[in-house]
Amino acid sequence: MARDSTVTDSPSNGIAERLIEAAVAMLAEEGPSAIKARTVAARAGMSSMVVYNYFGGIPELLSAVEDHGFNQLGEAFAAVGASEDPVADLFTMALTTLAYARANPHLYDAMFGLSTRATYRPTPAKGERRAGHSPAFNAAYAHVIEAAERLRTVGELTIDHPAAAAGAMWSYVHGYITLELSNHFAEFADPVRQVLVPMGVTFCVGLGADRASALASHETALRRAWHPGP
Incomplete structure (x- = not known):
């Protein structure tokens, strides 16, 4: 050819x-x-x-497009850095992902396949890699796992399996994002504060955190994500 x-x-x-x-x-x-x-x-x-x-072909081009998105997300996660508050770091990454999805809804669909709008993506053939297994995805997600591992440094938290904790957090965040992009939270004036933050706080309390300290960490993340800088 x-x-x-x-x-x-x-x-x-x-x-x-x-x-x-x-x-x-x-x-x-x-x-x-x-x-x-x-x-x-x-x-x-x-x-x-x-x-x-x-x-x-187009399936392979779309895989490259997805990896482009994961590379951008990974760079954004790296910019969050590692503070002394891993709860805040994790929620800052959650808010970073939300901002990325809001700005790039179709690309987000292609990357995660969490919306019915993503029907254009071909079904991977047997043995073909899925987006979640690509090196670009793994590099981005490694920042989430690393922050989850640092949760062990928070005295009141019980983290037996950091990867499982990261997966649980990843799941509720993307569930929220999918619903928000589909306008399921239109009745809320501020769905991030009214829906997403309470979910995150409840998640941390389930791991043993004090509710007040968990809320404070989420407020720190809100300030960092929506108003970055010193």
Whole structure:
């Protein structure tokens, strides 16, 4: 299969990155129905054959788009850092994920497959890697597990399995995000404070935290996430 004559074979020519950027932009502007080899290539100023040459097809391009999202999320998690309050760190990452999902709803769907809008993603073939197993996902999620491991440093918390604690927190956060994106919390003036924060506090209390200290940590995260800086 011949490559498009308008591009070079240099590994640093940026063709793959341009196609990913085009697909990400089209997801944001037009939604999943716009993602076709012809339309993405045209957006990038290339022929549709380039998509097949560089990725093999739309399923592989979408996997690369998902990894692009996880790389961005991982960078945002890394920027949270590790403070002396791992509860606040974890909830700051939760709020960071929420902000990312609000800004990139279609990309979020592609990354996590938590919404009915994500029907455009092909079903992985047997043995094919899923987004949750990609190195980009694992690198981002490692920040969540690391913060969950540091929960052991909080005296009143009982953390037998940090990975399980991270998974539980990951589950309720993404459940909330999915419902918010589907407008299930329209009746609340501030669903983050009225729904998400109480869930997080209850989660920490279930691990043995004092309710007041758990709430204080969540308030710290709100200040950090919504009003970053000194």
